[in-house]
Structure formats: structure tokens, C-alpha cells
Amino acid sequence: MDFFSLLLASLTAVLFENIIFSKALGTSTMLVFAKYPRNVLEFGLTITYFCLLTGAVSYPFSVYLGKNDISYLYMPMIYVLCVGFIYALTLILLWKLFPKLFLRLKKYIHLSSFNCAVIGVPFIASAQAGFAHYMATALATGLGFMLATYLMSINYSRFSSEEISKSFRGFPSAMIYIGIISMLMFVFQRTV
Amino acid sequence: MSAKNGSLIFPSADGLIYKNTVFVSGLVIAPLVCAVNSVVTALALSFVFTSITFSSILISSFFSRKVVYTFRIILYTIVAALVYVPTVLIANSAFPVQVGELSIYAPLLITNSLIVSKAELKFYKFGKLDMVKSVALYVLGFDLAALFFGASREFLLDGFGKAFESFPTFPAFAYPFGGFILLGILSALFRGFVSALYGKGDK
Numbered sequence: 001m002d003f004f005s006l007l008l009a010s011l012t013a014v015l016f017e018n019i020i021f022s023k024a025l026g027t028s029t030m031l032v033f034a035k036y037p038r039n040v041l042e043f044g045l046t047i048t049y050f051c052l053l054t055g056a057v058s059y060p061f062s063v064y065l066g067k068n069d070i071s072y073l074y075m076p077m078i079y080v081l082c083v084g085f086i087y088a089l090t091l092i093l094l095w096k097l098f099p100k101l102f103l104r105l106k107k108y109i110h111l112s113s114f115n116c117a118v119i120g121v122p123f124i125a126s127a128q129a130g131f132a133h134y135m136a137t138a139l140a141t142g143l144g145f146m147l148a149t150y151l152m153s154i155n156y157s158r159f160s161s162e163e164i165s166k167s168f169r170g171f172p173s174a175m176i177y178i179g180i181i182s183m184l185m186f187v188f189q190r191t192v
Numbered sequence: 193m194s195a196k197n198g199s200l201i202f203p204s205a206d207g208l209i210y211k212n213t214v215f216v217s218g219l220v221i222a223p224l225v226c227a228v229n230s231v232v233t234a235l236a237l238s239f240v241f242t243s244i245t246f247s248s249i250l251i252s253s254f255f256s257r258k259v260v261y262t263f264r265i266i267l268y269t270i271v272a273a274l275v276y277v278p279t280v281l282i283a284n285s286a287f288p289v290q291v292g293e294l295s296i297y298a299p300l301l302i303t304n305s306l307i308v309s310k311a312e313l314k315f316y317k318f319g320k321l322d323m324v325k326s327v328a329l330y331v332l333g334f335d336l337a338a339l340f341f342g343a344s345r346e347f348l349l350d351g352f353g354k355a356f357e358s359f360p361t362f363p364a365f366a367y368p369f370g371g372f373i374l375l376g377i378l379s380a381l382f383r384g385f386v387s388a389l390y391g392k393g394d395k
Contacts, residue, residue, distance in 0.1 A: 024368055024371070027218075027225075028217075028219045031218060073280065073281070076299040077276075081270070110265050115308075116303060119303050123299065167380040171215075171218045172380035172383065174218075175375045176377070178372045179369045179372030179375075180373075182372055183367075
């Protein structure tokens with residue numbers, strides 16, 4: 001698969017096989033981030049960073065250890081160790097090299113790393129399809145998360161509107177909103 | 193209700209109703225939305241979730257607070273990944289088909305929000321006994337919500353195996369978008385019910 005085919009596949013995945021709208025992975029984290037519309041780009045890039053590094057670090061383990069009959073028992077542990085390693089290394093590097101950025105990010109960086117979207121990367125990416133495809137899935141996961149967070153953040157305040165029935169305010173209307181976007185993407189995917 | 197109020201039997205009954213893990217807090221919803229289409233699958237999910245979450249939080253509570261949070265959170269998920277091994281072996285023998293249906297959502301429970309966030313922010317601020325009660329109520333809240341969600345979806349999809357033949361079925365609810373919409377509706381119904389009953393549902 002050439003570079004442009006991979007890029008096209010990644011963009012398609014960002015839109016139509018979106019990590020939130022088609023797999024619901026990291027939805028609760030996304031709902032937390034969507035409360036802060038000004039920081040969506042920062043949150044999205046942080047998640048994308050963790051997705052890409054998790055993809056890069058977990059790939060060799062998926063290839064060499066993920067093939068036997070009992071791999072489903074120990075692979076979650078390996079993936080958690082991969083994410084833990086990246087998380088600790090990132091925090092140490094930030095602390096040493098960019099102390100101001102460290103102070104700003106440390107409030108939510110654990111949410112950006114230990115969530116289903118990031119840990120889900122090695123579970124949904126196919127190691128058999130090769131490293132480029134594996135990383136394309138990681139990139140699509142991160143960008144898809146950022147897109148979903150943006151779509152939620154632009155309407156977040158409306159979920160608590162006085163015009164909505166009291167029982168539907170907040171989480172219920174957010175779920176219905178995600179459901180409608182998810183349905184639109186499903187229909188587009190089937191049509192295109 | 194707070195940990196300071198030692199006279200209460202349950203230090204934080206919020207987890208069961210007022211801050212229900214699924215319907216109010218909106219946590220751990222991915223497996224429900226994408227994998228739970230029936231009561232039995234919900235039962236399998238509840239078993240895996242209960243075992244992983246309860247055991248992990250309990251075991252992790254013995255880690256020293258002196259270890260910085262950066263490393264504690266890694267330890268919590270490592271404990272959860274270890275607990276996952278016996279849990280999934282038992283679940284595979286009890287619910288072989290349903291655990292297959294849960295697919296990636298079963299191992300991903302090792303990073304669920306109760307372990308990663310709530311444990312640190314809430315449960316570990318209680319004494320040991322109160323913590324156990326509080327975690328038990330949050331977990332029970334999830335289990336009941338999952339079973340209710342599974343039953344509702346199964347009813348909408350095939351009327352409990354055509355038990356209600358005259359009732360129309362809604363195959364669209366099998367898809368993730370149907371799961372999101374159903375979760376939104378059930379969550380609103382739950383809040384309305386709690387609000388009507390206790391006047392406290394919309395906290």
C-alpha cells in the first residue's frame with residue numbers, strides 16, 4: 001500500500017470509523033475534554049501523541065508475542081506497560097525540559113494516556129497488515145478523537161440548556177447527540 | 193454523605209443511584225454501547241467488570257500514598273491487568289459466547305474510569321471498610337445499569353426471542369448509534385424516575 005492510499009485510509013477512518021462514533025472508546029474522557037472548547041486542540045494533540053507512541057512501542061510486541069493461543073491473557077499487561085512507560089517518560093521529559101508545560105499538562109495528562117482510546121490502539125490495529133498500517137490506525141485514532149471532541153465541544157453548553165427537559169439535560173442529550181452523529185457517519189459509510 | 197459521617201451504613205450510597213456509574217456519571221459506557229445486545233451479554237460484562245474493578249481497587253489500596261501518583265496509576269492498571277487473567281479464564285468457562293461478543297471491550301476494562309480516576313479521587317479517601325462499601329455500591333450500580341440496558345436492548349431488538357410477537361422490533365438498536373441513543377433515553381428516564389422519587393436526580 002503506497003503512502004497516499006494509507007493517508008486516504010487514515011482520513012476515511014477518522015471520519016467514518018471514528019474511535020468515538022463507531023467504537024465508543026474513550027467516550028467518557030472525550031466528554032471531560034469537551035467541557036473546555038479552547039483546549040480541544042491541545043487535548044487532541046496530546047491524545048494523538050500518546051496513540052502514535054503507543055502504536056510504535058506496542059507494534060513489535062503485537063508482532064512477536066501476539067500470535068499464540070494464550071496471548072489474549074498477557075497482551076493487555078504488555079500494552080499497559082507500554083502506555084505506562086510512555087506516560088512516565090513523557091512526564092519526566094516534560095518536567096526536566098519544559099517545566100511550564102509540565103505544570104499545565106500534569107492536571108489531565110493521566111486522562112490522556114490511561115484511557116480506552118489510547119490503550120485501544122494495539123487492540124484495534126492489525127499487526128499483520130504491517131507497521132505503516134498499524135501507525136496509520138494509531139494516527140486515525142488520535143485524530144478521530146480530536147474531531148469527536150471538537151464536535152462535542154461546539155455544542156457542549158447547549159446540552160444543559162433550559163429549553164431541554166430537565167431529565168434530558170447534560171449526559172442524556174450528549175448521548176443522543178453522539179448517537180445522531182454516529183448514525184450519520186454510519187449512513188455515509190454505507191452510501192459512499 | 194461523606195466519609196466523615198461514620199454513623200451511616202453506606203458511606204456513599206451515591207454510587208448506586210445519585211451518581212450511578214452509567215446513567216448519571218456516564219462512565220464505562222463503551223462496552224454497553226458497542227457490545228451489549230442482550231441480558232446474558234450484560235451479565236458476562238457485569239461479571240468481568242465486577243471482578244476486575246473490585247479486586248483491583250481493593251488490592252491497589254494497599255500501595256503506599258508516598259509513591260507519586262505518576263507511578264501509582266501505572267501500578268493500578270498493572271494490578272488490573274493481572275486480575276484480568278483469572279477473571280477472563282473464569283468468564284470464558286461460564287459465558288464462552290458472551291465473552292467473545294465483548295471482544296476488545298473486556299480487556300479494555302482494565303483502564304476503566306473507576307480504577308484510573310475514581311479510586312484516587314474518591315475511594316482512597318475513605319477508611320478501608322467504608323471504601324469497600326463504596327466501591328461495592330458503585331460496581332453494583334454499574335451491574336444493575338448494564339442488566340437494565342441489556343434487557344431493554346434485547347427487548348427492542350427481538351422482543352426477548354419473540355416472546356412479545358405483536359411488539360415491533362427495531363434492528364437499528366443493534367448498532368453503536370442505537371446504543372448511544374438508547375443509553376441517552378434510559379439515562380433520562382432513570383434521572384426522571386430518581387428525581388420524582390427522591391427529588392435529587394438532577395444533581
